[in-house]
Amino acid sequence: MQAIVGSGGLEHIDVECLPAKLHNRPALIAPEVRARLDRLAQQGRTYEQILLGYGDCGSAGAIDDLCAEFERAHAAGDGPSMTRVPGAHCYEFFATAPRFDEMSEAEPATFYLTDYLARHFDLLVWQGLGIADHPELAELYFGNYRRVVLLTQTPDGAQRARIEACARAGADRLGLPLEIVETGYGELETTLTSVAAPGRSPVPSELAAPRRSPVPPELAAPRRSDEHQAAV
């Protein structure tokens, strides 16, 4: 999300990042989002609209419930509008829903990596799931998986090669073959630009169906100010 915002034209958007490891404890995501927003509000940073860079991400609807709570308050004239990126998984929106559904149907036993997750595989997967301390857990977590798919946001080049090497090392640790699919930023980019564009509505409600996942949880909040107020 920071990369998209940094690519130009979206300078009126603030990006706040929450720890990626929350994905290993998804029940904590919604409370942590709320806590961060509360803290920002206490700092006087108020916004017209907030986009959560999460899918449902295993929160069992808690993220959607939080968005709905904000939407109700917003409709009553109190506080910002808030929505999230559509889809069950935050890695799904890189691939876009139709392509992700196709891949999942072709092989349900797929463990997905993004660039971020590949780079931080050891911290978020190996250590985060307790496998580093208890190697016997690897089979319990990943015994049913048949492949790893890297959904990469990076075009061919030196940086892509480094990310692929990280993904391959992760797949090797899991004893699974690696496939690489270049996706770019997919629905994350289109959603962010749609929400940020002046006069545009946020995420279409029919796309905001709950589903679930792991990756960098980020939270983009267009800042309320005179010059940027019209942006979202």
Added chain:
Amino acid sequence: MADTATVDSADADEDIDLSALDDDDLIAQMHDDLYDGLGPEIVEGTELLLGRGWGADKVLNEALVEAMRIVGIDFRDGILFVPEVLLAANAMKAGMAVLRPLLAETGAEPIGKIVIGTVKGDIHDIGKNLVGMMLEGAGFEVVDLGINTDVDEFLAALAEHQPDILGMSALLTTTMPYMKVVVDTLIEQGLRDDYLVIVGGAPLNQEFGEAVGADAYCRDAAVAAETATDLIKARRAAAA
């Protein structure tokens, strides 16, 4: 787990001599050991209790199932997370391996039979396996169909095993709607009333359980075992 802790084996500098503990302290220590995922200690404690004349079912219920119930509560309350629960389950599995042949020898009738499986498109089985273990601990005969189970496989297993209960699990919001496919097929074939249906999985809730036409939604493995037991008792009482 403050209610059962007597000695924290994880922090102890020296090994605890389980054989030196009286029964009550040994049970409490086994609760701690299972909580901490210490399989060898659970096996040792199980064998000690059996050696003291405890029945296998008593060891199972008072030492293993009760400890796993506490693990389930602390998982639900956010005190424990998946890795710790898996380690605890592995410890329970080690104790079950000692007890299972002894339980079979008793010839006691199971409280009921249940067919369980993770639904089509879903390969996650950690929760389902925990449910299977807790159901077995509660005295059920468990037929586990594994992962990625389609409606035909569920129906074939129901026909073959004639269980009291069908249990379905899903971890993904994309796969959990398949539970309704199975229930609707049961209805279409006039089989729905032949079986109790329970459902569970991280993204599910009570509302979803009702929407797919299940008899019960179970929020965790311990609740699944309790719910299955209650449903069977209620059905049998109604039939009496």
